[in-house]
Amino acid sequence: MFASLTHTQIRKPLLHEEIVARLRTLIFHGELLPDVRVPEKDLCQRFGISRTPLREALKVLASEGLITLLPNRGARVTRLTPADAEELFPIMGALEALSGELACLRASDSDIAEIRALHYQMALHHARVEHHQYSQLNQAIHRKIMETARNPSLTSVYDGLEGRVRRVRYLANSSRQRWNEAMFEHEAILRALEDRDGEQLAVLLKSHLMSKLGAVKRALGSISYSSECL
């Protein structure tokens, strides 16, 4: 009895899990900046907890690469160097390519219809030069393809990497020309998916990521390094 009702059990959220989540959002929102030392005591006071669960949370984030732990010298948000970006984007490209292949194998007609809808909504925001909404839909499309691949391990590996480059994503479409290119690439991506041409979709997604890497690198070059990003 209670078969279907109570199987989704209610769990009191564990403190260190809470802390992992809250630290992640702090990092993503730029409230914790790269390379600045954050004493454990400060974070403890901020969250109103003791050091034990905080330290457990830091270990988890460190093993994700989001923060760096220097022995006896505290934790700091990992600074993403151009070299890191150059390593990470090809990996993400390979994983997105795989997601595309699997998605072509497994997508239902309604999956594709959903992605098509997202695509045309995105195209609209592109035409209206609405960066933020465009960006949201762009991410939604890639997430939906990833989800359609129905490989949770793939998703979680990808998300781990995505978190590390999150703060430079917005640099990708900073030039108008690159933005137009990206939109063009997305047209081809949609077509490959509609044709369920997995091989083609894989190639497109991979090169899409590599173009993005190029754009990010150019943008990084022009902000001359010292400033607050990365």
Add this chain to the structure above:
Amino acid sequence: MFASLTHTQIRKPLLHEEIVARLRTLIFHGELLPDVRVPEKDLCQRFGISRTPLREALKVLASEGLITLLPNRGARVTRLTPADAEELFPIMGALEALSGELACLRASDSDIAEIRALHYQMALHHARVEHHQYSQLNQAIHRKIMETARNPSLTSVYDGLEGRVRRVRYLANSSRQRWNEAMFEHEAILRALEDRDGEQLAVLLKSHLMSKLGAVKRALGSISYSSECL
């Protein structure tokens, strides 16, 4: 001064890092079996430490997927289900494919010579039906290709996944026929590398991994599940 000498600093090894490493080897050596509960106190006594660093180590291993942490119910080694294998092998295939592409771009002649040497040594052990030595060299080849790709992030993501499937690897070449096939595939892999044909090498490495998945699945099917593996 001391520019080059002391930059590789001598660090007193931190306890929780030690513990992460030791737990990993315990798991790989099969001394900690999947799904059996291991109370923290037992592990503490085994290592002669307190619970704090142990718990920090467990958090790290959990975020790698090697162990599973159930809230208030302890830690246990993650059991690799056939479904997990089916998710993980394609990911590893995509990553190995990328390693092959990059290796072709970056390999020096001596890198290739080294891999060739490993290959022919492996062929010798194959001919002599020496499973263990064959297996060692097989791994060495794949590691060397990965290393030649010169992408440390790629290596570390790959290693993380590799750790999770480690205990089923040895099932891959359990049938003689599969073993011959694998050797045949390796001939083609070596040739593509010698030709520095990155695209071809990527395809070969990927399908090599997928064949391995097939072999592992068949082997898993025939051992009827209950026994100690996975």
Add this chain to the structure above:
DNA sequence: AACTATCATTTTGCATACAAAATGCAATAA
């Protein structure tokens, strides 16, 4: 002035202590 040396302070790493939750078992009821 620049470079060391010294020492108080801060911060980290680990051990211990205590509270809440889960587990196991015996006693009871159906």
Add this chain to the structure above:
DNA sequence: TTATTGCATTTTGTATGCAAAATGATAGTT
């Protein structure tokens, strides 16, 4: 017998305390 309840024990989650290492400021030396 089979379930179920209640309680003692074990185990986990978090807080605190203590020792070692790092940091920072001051004083002394060249």
